[in-house]
Amino acid sequence: MKGVHLFVVGVYLLFSCRAEEGLNFPTYDGKDRVVSLTEKNFKQISKKYDLLCLYYHEPVSSDKVAQKQFQMKEIVLELVAQVLEHKDIGFMMVDAKKEAKLAKKLGFDEEGSLYILKGDRTIEFDGEFAADVLVEFILDLIEDPVEVINNKLEVQAFERIEDQIKLIGFFKSEDSEYYKAFEEAAEHFQPYIKFFATFDKSVAKKLSLKMNEVDFYEPFMDEPIPIPDKPHTEEELVEFVKEHQRPTLRRLRPEDMFETWEDDLNGIHIVAFAERSDPDGYEFLEILKQVARDNTDNPDLSIVWIDPDDFPLLVAYWEKTFKIDLFKPQIGVVNVTDADSVWMEISDDDDLPTAEELEDWIEDVLSGKINTEDDDNDDDDDDDDNDDNDDNSDEDNDSDDDDDDDDDE
Amino acid sequence: MKGVHLFVVGVYLLFSCRAEEGLNFPTYDGKDRVVSLTEKNFKQISKKYDLLCLYYHEPVSSDKVAQKQFQMKEIVLELVAQVLEHKDIGFMMVDAKKEAKLAKKLGFDEEGSLYILKGDRTIEFDGEFAADVLVEFILDLIEDPVEVINNKLEVQAFERIEDQIKLIGFFKSEDSEYYKAFEEAAEHFQPYIKFFATFDKSVAKKLSLKMNEVDFYEPFMDEPIPIPDKPHTEEELVEFVKEHQRPTLRRLRPEDMFETWEDDLNGIHIVAFAERSDPDGYEFLEILKQVARDNTDNPDLSIVWIDPDDFPLLVAYWEKTFKIDLFKPQIGVVNVTDADSVWMEISDDDDLPTAEELEDWIEDVLSGKINTEDDDNDDDDDDDDNDDNDDNSDEDNDSDDDDDDDDDE
Numbered sequence: 032m033k034g035v036h037l038f039v040v041g042v043y044l045l046f047s048c049r050a051e052e053g054l055n056f057p058t059y060d061g062k063d064r065v066v067s068l069t070e071k072n073f074k075q076i077s078k079k080y081d082l083l084c085l086y087y088h089e090p091v092s093s094d095k096v097a098q099k100q101f102q103m104k105e106i107v108l109e110l111v112a113q114v115l116e117h118k119d120i121g122f123m124m125v126d127a128k129k130e131a132k133l134a135k136k137l138g139f140d141e142e143g144s145l146y147i148l149k150g151d152r153t154i155e156f157d158g159e160f161a162a163d164v165l166v167e168f169i170l171d172l173i174e175d176p177v178e179v180i181n182n183k184l185e186v187q188a189f190e191r192i193e194d195q196i197k198l199i200g201f202f203k204s205e206d207s208e209y210y211k212a213f214e215e216a217a218e219h220f221q222p223y224i225k226f227f228a229t230f231d232k233s234v235a236k237k238l239s240l241k242m243n244e245v246d247f248y249e250p251f252m253d254e255p256i257p258i259p260d261k262p263h264t265e266e267e268l269v270e271f272v273k274e275h276q277r278p279t280l281r282r283l284r285p286e287d288m289f290e291t292w293e294d295d296l297n298g299i300h301i302v303a304f305a306e307r308s309d310p311d312g313y314e315f316l317e318i319l320k321q322v323a324r325d326n327t328d329n330p331d332l333s334i335v336w337i338d339p340d341d342f343p344l345l346v347a348y349w350e351k352t353f354k355i356d357l358f359k360p361q362i363g364v365v366n367v368t369d370a371d372s373v374w375m376e377i378s379d380d381d382d383l384p385t386a387e388e389l390e391d392w393i394e395d396v397l398s399g400k401i402n403t404e405d406d407d408n409d410d411d412d413d414d415d416d417n418d419d420n421d422d423n424s425d426e427d428n429d430s431d432d433d434d435d436d437d438d439d440e
Numbered sequence: 441m442k443g444v445h446l447f448v449v450g451v452y453l454l455f456s457c458r459a460e461e462g463l464n465f466p467t468y469d470g471k472d473r474v475v476s477l478t479e480k481n482f483k484q485i486s487k488k489y490d491l492l493c494l495y496y497h498e499p500v501s502s503d504k505v506a507q508k509q510f511q512m513k514e515i516v517l518e519l520v521a522q523v524l525e526h527k528d529i530g531f532m533m534v535d536a537k538k539e540a541k542l543a544k545k546l547g548f549d550e551e552g553s554l555y556i557l558k559g560d561r562t563i564e565f566d567g568e569f570a571a572d573v574l575v576e577f578i579l580d581l582i583e584d585p586v587e588v589i590n591n592k593l594e595v596q597a598f599e600r601i602e603d604q605i606k607l608i609g610f611f612k613s614e615d616s617e618y619y620k621a622f623e624e625a626a627e628h629f630q631p632y633i634k635f636f637a638t639f640d641k642s643v644a645k646k647l648s649l650k651m652n653e654v655d656f657y658e659p660f661m662d663e664p665i666p667i668p669d670k671p672h673t674e675e676e677l678v679e680f681v682k683e684h685q686r687p688t689l690r691r692l693r694p695e696d697m698f699e700t701w702e703d704d705l706n707g708i709h710i711v712a713f714a715e716r717s718d719p720d721g722y723e724f725l726e727i728l729k730q731v732a733r734d735n736t737d738n739p740d741l742s743i744v745w746i747d748p749d750d751f752p753l754l755v756a757y758w759e760k761t762f763k764i765d766l767f768k769p770q771i772g773v774v775n776v777t778d779a780d781s782v783w784m785e786i787s788d789d790d791d792l793p794t795a796e797e798l799e800d801w802i803e804d805v806l807s808g809k810i811n812t813e814d815d816d817n818d819d820d821d822d823d824d825d826n827d828d829n830d831d832n833s834d835e836d837n838d839s840d841d842d843d844d845d846d847d848d849e
Contacts, residue, residue: 052779053709053761054701056568057753114756159465167752174767178719181790188722227719292463300462310587310636313597343576344466347523352462358583370461381590 171222580631
């Protein structure tokens with residue numbers, strides 16, 4: 032884009048003045064690779080590339096801050112375009128006002144979104160707008176939509192994936208019409224949901240798969256759900272996945288964090304912070320998994336698990352916004368409209384709540400007994416020195432601790 | 441730093457114009473938090489903060505590119521300082537020329553390095569100079585140096601950590617003098633090497649630890665090495681870790697990638713690319729682990745494992761520099777002076793080499809039979825369309841395939 036490099040040529044000239052070679056981070060070279068879309072160049076460009084990335088933006092205003100934000104997005108895209116230069120991907124900016132007609136035709140409706148066109152599919156990227164996240168997202172998109180599992184070690188690899196939705200099917204061969212339907216279905220969800228397949232009898236046996244069976248694995252559940260009425264058409268598979276897309280426990284991922292956050296339940300999220308690489312965090316996550324397994328049939332429950340390690344830049348912001356200490360595990364309710372929140376009292380990370388205690392607390396959240404509005408006044412007498420201004424004196428409901436004996440299984 | 445915000449106020453004004461709250465990425469607010477060090481302000485500032493981050497840089501030259509690079513580092517530091525504002529950490533720039541005397545006193549010797557002062561320790565950061573990596577590094581530094589393992593679930597968490605060095609000790613209590621020595625030793629390696637301890641008999645039994653025993657775990661090895669001659673002083677522990685710090689198989693990590701890369705063996709690295717979340721990559725890593733276990737006593741062998749997922753921005757650079765396809769596993773030898781490299785031929789990712797084949801290949805590398813100089817002419821007849829200019833006609837040694845029968849165990 033003209034103008035961008037006048038502003039910050041070399042902002043991405045990153046730090047690689049070393050005597051050794053082999054680890055040179057890319058440096059934005061100031062070359063314009065992202066072009067503005069017009070009805071004229073669109074046809075030409077879409078023929079040229081297999082994959083198109085289109086940033087759909089509101090008209091650039093005269094406001095200085097908005098301009099800077101826009102330029103920053105341009106630079107991120109330019110860097111991504113440069114890094115992926117030899118992968119044959121087209122990058123374009125789409126002005127929502129100037130190109131309203133074309134945007135409508137392409138089905139773009141959310142300004143500020145990045146859309147990726149691959150064949151006749153449109154994929155919306157709704158994650159962290161950072162060069163590394165975007166590059167990984169796009170690389171995942173140009174891989175095969177289905178991973179084939181050939182042997183026991185690869186079954187292990189498949190089984191280790193527990194924190195995201197996955198599907199696996201057993202088919203006769205790559206030429207099977209049912210495998211082809213499965214592959215087509217996979218493309219609807221690539222790269223957000225992983226599809227696996229096997230053509231190997233011993234692999235199928237290990238995973239208890241019958242011919243043409245497709246199993247759906249909810250995150251963190253031990254047992255898969257076989258999709259009923261095999262064999263399946265593409266449409267049946269797509270419909271099933273869409274229906275089961277919101278799990279009981281889901282990990283917040285940089286590549287679709289905003290989409291997950293927008294998928295709230297009645298304006299709130301139950302949010303759990305746990306650092307998996309930390310013993311306390313691991314322990315807390317294991318307890319959460321237990322709770323999720325016990326309550327997998329409850330459609331009103333979807334806990335968002337956040338591993339602070341995935342979002343270093345947000346840790347301090349969350350600590351401040353939610354008034355919590357993220358060096359230890361936390362679980363709370365967050366109102367997504369104003370980020371008001373209330374958190375379970377975990378006095379000591381050596382004494383985490385049991386699965387039962389967590390379930391009682393969650394039940395109180397779902398019934399509304401614990402909610403973000405009642406708790407604007409702290410109900411415990413901790414002497415924290417927060418400079419907390421909204422500490423006004425509502426009635427103290429003390430909703431955390433009392434009256435939790437209606438579920439004493 | 442004065443001037444920085446004139447240049448790019450708002451460059452880090454990131455993209456958070458959403459209706460929902462709770463995921464707002466920090467935006468550089470243009471406020472100067474990073475100060476220039478002088479002999480005068482150093483005393484004052486070092487009293488004020490528990491932790492000091494000092495970026496030790498060569499004098500800013502009149503060269504435009506160098507200036508931009510310097511400004512970019514300043515902005516990264518400003519953003520880190522802003523994000524960690526309430527954590528009470530001081531950020532400073534140290535001009536190598538102007539403050540030569542003080543720098544010498546502080547023991548700074550590598551221009552372009554970031555040094556962190558914590559108490560009387562100096563920690564050098566030699567990783568990816570990006571805000572998220574730096575923030576995570578600093579947060580890890582202000583945690584306790586030793587993690588305490590209290591129960592079975594936490595033992596599981598401990599056991600799951602396999603891709604980095606870890607130590608664990610069993611002590612009577614927090615007041616034990618041997619625990620205190622262990623804690624002091626941990627501070628020497630924080631946050632690069634993780635130290636764990638337990639005071640719980642059943643945990644100790646599960647890990648086969650005797651009182652005051654400290655076990656050292658090399659990455660990817662099943663069995664730990666008990667550090668001899670317990671109980672240990674701080675110095676004994678530090679010495680032992682330093683001696684065993686280079687493992688047979690090590691993961692390249694953003695937080696110390698340059699340090700790892702500089703720790704080459706005779707100017708080369710054996711580098712393996714494997715994406716752990718991918719079935720083929722997982723399988724290849726398992727084979728590598730087997731090779732590492734079989735050869736853990738060979739001091740000349742240290743394979744650098746790179747998971748491309750950890751470095752999205754480098755994937756395309758590596759593919760271009762090394763002329764390989766990173767959608768599948770790869771292993772090769774890289775000359776760190778010029779990034780010249782030669783890669784094992786893996787024709788199909790469904791047919792990965794066995795541990796034995798890998799060992800034969802590695803033996804050929806260590807003996808010099810396979811090396812980066814002989815292979816400047818491709819020894820297979822692939823018809824790739826690289827615009828490769830250095831395809832000059834040296835003798836073709838074909839060193840990959842012949843003569844590998846001297847190690848037929």
